[in-house]
Amino acid sequence: MGNRAPLPGEFALIRKYFAPLAAGFSGALDLEDDACTYAPPAGHDLVLTADALVEDRHYLRSDPADLVARKMLRVNLSDLAAKGAKPVGYLMTTALGPDIDEAWIAKFSAGLAADQQEYGLSLMGGDTVATPGPTTLSLTALGIVPSGRALRRRGARPGDRLFVSGTIGDGILGLKVLKGQLFDLGASHRDALADRYHLPQPRLSLGAALLAGGRVTAAMDVSDGLVADAGHISESSHCGLIIHADRVPLSAGAEEALAGDLDLLPVLLSGGDDYELLFTAGAGFAAPDSVTEIGEVITGSGVRVLDRDGAEISMRSAGWQHF
């Protein structure tokens, strides 16, 4: 187990670090039972989503533990946002590797506490074990939506318009910055991009507004990359999608990076970890300021990315491959 000081036992860790995260949620039973209880309010469905994160694969061992915690939570909140859901709480299992010491856990739970407050949710339950391998985190997030109203991937129709929130490509550029690449970029751009990679901004308010407005026909969050995720909507909705590359919103840092290396364009469009909302909407949709129209839904299948002259741009990669 390396040179670290021995960790407190499982029950001591739970009492000291995790039970306080569940104090605001009566159904968590102070984590003293092996299960928790919850009833969604009348007229609501639960929305559930789960993600696993592996050290040095989904985050870096050197990443600050509070940021790892917040990113894990926010990635799942982004999935809830894409459904138009309001977050309620989460269950978390942690398989802690040999390099984890109590300071790491203290910082990790401080990160969870900060984001619980920011997003109004609570730890509900979980499990803590040890592993000889890389630390592996798994989180199941719960949210609620008005009954039968959860946004889906499968409703896009030819003639609908395609929108995306925020800016695209910052996640992959942030990762490049953290890997020591893009050293020509200005320091403030580098910092901003690294922040985008470390700390996604789940678009919960936007998701709830899109659901309430009633004109959105398909929605998801951009986690695998814009083009790959557009492909998911295309496949689920049985229609084709056109993306106009010149309309895809870019941050100032991404603009500068692209100006220095035009070959970055397909990287931006196919890189993951943006956690913006990608959605289609029918007639009568009033787009809020935070979203940009980037394309349209057509009959057929697949995703075509066009330049400003209407010529197709070839994508080097259709998104993250996990294997």
Add this chain to the structure above:
Amino acid sequence: MGNRAPLPGEFALIRKYFAPLAAGFSGALDLEDDACTYAPPAGHDLVLTADALVEDRHYLRSDPADLVARKMLRVNLSDLAAKGAKPVGYLMTTALGPDIDEAWIAKFSAGLAADQQEYGLSLMGGDTVATPGPTTLSLTALGIVPSGRALRRRGARPGDRLFVSGTIGDGILGLKVLKGQLFDLGASHRDALADRYHLPQPRLSLGAALLAGGRVTAAMDVSDGLVADAGHISESSHCGLIIHADRVPLSAGAEEALAGDLDLLPVLLSGGDDYELLFTAGAGFAAPDSVTEIGEVITGSGVRVLDRDGAEISMRSAGWQHF
């Protein structure tokens, strides 16, 4: 990544092996979205529980993959049983190690399919990633109970009687058999004990009956070991517990093992992985045939294990320590 054939990509694995496990659950949206939806029936609370399993720590790499899957599911169903809950479904994240090939996944999902049918539940969602370390599985199980009626650990009162279902100690003896110990035992006993370790029998019907009967004051499942889990009830209920060792029900295999080595008694009473229900009940409780009265609740704190002469038995270990 060793010598294995490359795995299909994440999406192909999900389509081929995991989506069929979700086919019976409309809210799982065929796993094509990143989230699923569910609404418990009117008048019911959700019960949620989560567990993590690490290869070669919670199960052996050489264990058949279908049994690993079924044990993972059943361990969580046992937590639901202890709440009196009826299972609904589960979310699962899998971090697959380098030694996992497609045959393993096929067998693993066949095990899940078998137990889904046996217990009437469905896969609802999840995530599949790769890890360079040991395979790590995390499961969040959902069940339902009549509103406000979930069994808890914290209601035991002095004067209540203490009961346990089935037989105790078979889990730890089964593990010893699988490790090549207890070679003096007869082959049929060895097989039966190994089966108990591999394939817990979650006491779902009993849990539901205990909830319906209304006399049970505290309940949990025996996963950390009888004495340690009695300690959890004692601590949560702020009372003491007496266990009469000679009343603790043992299987024929455990009786034979104990006859050959009397020092095994504390091991049986503190070994984990039995997945029986341990509970306290007040006046008027009619014990079903499947349970045995093993002790009583007293004022004070802690758990005392007494022999047939009323002398205290010292426990070598108060249960599994995960760290």
